[in-house]
Amino acid sequence: MNAVLNELNVPIRSEADLVTARLRGREIASTLKFSSSELTLIATAISEVTRNILSYAGSGDLDLRLVRQGQKVGISIVARDRGPGIADLFSAMQDGYSTSGSLGLGLPGSKRLMDEFDLASEVGKGTTVTMTKWKM
Amino acid sequence: MNRSRAPILKLGETLIASVQEALMDADLVGLRDELVAEVKKYRATCVIIDVTVLDVLDSFAARTLRHIAQMTQLLGARTVIVGIQPDVAFAMVQLGLTLEGTETALDLEDALSRLKIRVGRERSAQ
Known part of the structure; x- marks a missing residue:
């Protein structure tokens, strides 16, 4: 289990929050150099x-x-919603699969960008993505 | 809204859109619509989009830039994306994004020289 050193919540309500989320993420991650x-x-x-x-x-x-796990530190990002959920988790992790007309790279691409990636979803309940990047 | 975040300059038959700060999706879509309208209005043959200030190009941004290039091409103009930072290029490749079919250049100067557009003294000497 990871020990949490510092935590920041960013509510996601509108498109403007996307820019804020990226900025806050950069800020908090940069404290780990x-x-x-x-x-x-x-x-x-x-x-x-x-x-x-x-x-x-x-x-x-x-x-x-x-977060800290033993000797290593990193940033853990949890994105959670109470949306419709994902019926087909396997397909959602394939490059090019999208139900919204996007490029379908978001989830599989993010997995490649980070060190750890977990997708949990229940239809009708929502989706939680947890991903971690360790400081090398 | 787009006007302030990515003003479009006109230089001869070239339109130069210079992104000034982080763009929201609506700004990018606004820029796309504005550029397409201005290509027709000014009979532009080249479009340069300078993204030097962007510290992230995610899948939506890449898709929209590609759409701009394709749409302007259909109107007979050539689009060049300039100023993608090395860190951003690294992240785009990891994510699986390409700007396939879209011309890119290192910076504005590089794009202008490729498009054989001369500015300043050289031009008045012609």
């Missing part, structure tokens, strides 16, 4: 999962957490 290219990977992943909240659920929450 991630490299500029790692910060860009993190901000891009935040952008994708936040956009999913807005596209599919309309609103939700983003939790940005600085």
